[in-house]
Amino acid sequence: MKLQDGSAPAPRIFASRTLSGNSSSERSLVQTGSSGLSAAAMAEPPVIIWREEVEELLLYRDLVPLLEEALGKFSTRDTEEVIQSVRTAVPLSKHSGFMLLMPTYMEKDAVLCTKFVCMYKREEGSTLPAVNATVVLLDPERGNVKAVMDGEVITAMRTAAVSAISSKLLMDPGAEVLTILGTGTQALSHYNVFTEMFSFKEVRVWSRSIERAESFVRSLKGPVTVSSSVEEVVRGADVIVTVTRCTEPILMGRWVKPGAHVAAVGACRPDRRELDDTLMKEAVVYVDSREGAMAESGDVILSGAEIFAELGDVINRVKPALRNKTTVFKSLGMGIEDAVPAKLIFDKWKAKSSSL
Numbered sequence: 001m002k003l004q005d006g007s008a009p010a011p012r013i014f015a016s017r018t019l020s021g022n023s024s025s026e027r028s029l030v031q032t033g034s035s036g037l038s039a040a041a042m043a044e045p046p047v048i049i050w051r052e053e054v055e056e057l058l059l060y061r062d063l064v065p066l067l068e069e070a071l072g073k074f075s076t077r078d079t080e081e082v083i084q085s086v087r088t089a090v091p092l093s094k095h096s097g098f099m100l101l102m103p104t105y106m107e108k109d110a111v112l113c114t115k116f117v118c119m120y121k122r123e124e125g126s127t128l129p130a131v132n133a134t135v136v137l138l139d140p141e142r143g144n145v146k147a148v149m150d151g152e153v154i155t156a157m158r159t160a161a162v163s164a165i166s167s168k169l170l171m172d173p174g175a176e177v178l179t180i181l182g183t184g185t186q187a188l189s190h191y192n193v194f195t196e197m198f199s200f201k202e203v204r205v206w207s208r209s210i211e212r213a214e215s216f217v218r219s220l221k222g223p224v225t226v227s228s229s230v231e232e233v234v235r236g237a238d239v240i241v242t243v244t245r246c247t248e249p250i251l252m253g254r255w256v257k258p259g260a261h262v263a264a265v266g267a268c269r270p271d272r273r274e275l276d277d278t279l280m281k282e283a284v285v286y287v288d289s290r291e292g293a294m295a296e297s298g299d300v301i302l303s304g305a306e307i308f309a310e311l312g313d314v315i316n317r318v319k320p321a322l323r324n325k326t327t328v329f330k331s332l333g334m335g336i337e338d339a340v341p342a343k344l345i346f347d348k349w350k351a352k353s354s355s356l
């Protein structure tokens, strides 16, 4: 969320009158409530937590263990732990996009949350965002909104954190070479968390345009090699992250080293692909959600590949982590992955505000 001059406003608490108008009759409605509730029994007004605050409050070292725990809870299908159905996709045909609605309830953790995320096909060079998200945290008892948060950083960091968890579980422990296909928002968050959590000897990046790859790499801290040939960066890589907006396969199984781990993050619609049939059929396929993958993943649906397990099944030790095989983690994103950082950010925000 940004102001018109591009800067982010300071975090603030909405004044009650902002939500309910200025007139004294409207204000008295706020103080006693339309249902006659006393002010003490009324909910706190919602807060807005802007992008810069999210960036400050959300750290991978807190997020990764919480997400790992949450993926395990999701895979138990225990409705007291998590209620989360496959998200609703509203087509925005005029703008070549979709709005995805991602509600999640975690009863035991008292977290009620939804994300609205819009995703678009963008022309090369477009300055508009490919993904734009807002996260809303509610009080499950009263149903009021507690916080509205910028969702772009949450989406970038939680997606990368889940890919890092898949790699921690499924890559060869001696993995040395990381390859990232794509140079956008997700490429950056994946680079950040993978280099924070693991010690790769070599990092390679691919983009269709070598200039874009070079400019992306200039923004990074460590040494990275670039190429505009997917085959060149993929051959010999131990871990391959695909974070593109492509709609046809770009990663071919014949280039992938046996035993490599692929975290496939793009192609989140049933008609989109990033990986070819050879890779999908030869690899052991893990997903975040079986239902989600069967409804939304072109790589799963169109290849006819069998899903071996959810990441949560591996975390719960219900299914093995087949590290010596070629593995694909097909990521689609789930509401619980947003609910967890939303609670974390809100709790930290409250602690920070009350200490001021």
Ligand SMILES: NC(=O)C1=CN([C@@H]2O[C@H](COP(=O)(O)OP(=O)(O)OC[C@H]3O[C@@H](n4cnc5c(N)ncnc54)[C@H](O)[C@@H]3O)[C@@H](O)[C@H]2O)C=CC1
Pocket: 119, 130, 131, 155, 159, 182, 183, 184, 185, 186, 187, 207, 208, 243, 244, 245, 246, 247, 250, 264, 265, 266, 267, 268, 331, 332, 333, 334
């Ligand atoms: N699995 C999940 O939870 C999530 C998945 N995504 C998906 O991840 C992908 C990347 O997202 P962002 O980094 O936010 O997008 P972005 O627009 O910032 O980056 C996209 C990258 O793909 C490249 N690209 C675009 N069209 C291409 C094509 N036809 N072939 C090859 N490369 C192409 C761009 O040059 C850029 O490097 C998108 O497909 C998005 O929908 C995004 C958020 C969460």
Ligand SMILES: O=C(O)C1=NCCCC1
Pocket: 117, 118, 119, 131, 155, 268, 332, 333, 334
């Ligand atoms: O889970 C998400 O967030 C997204 N998934 C698919 C692509 C857009 C964002």
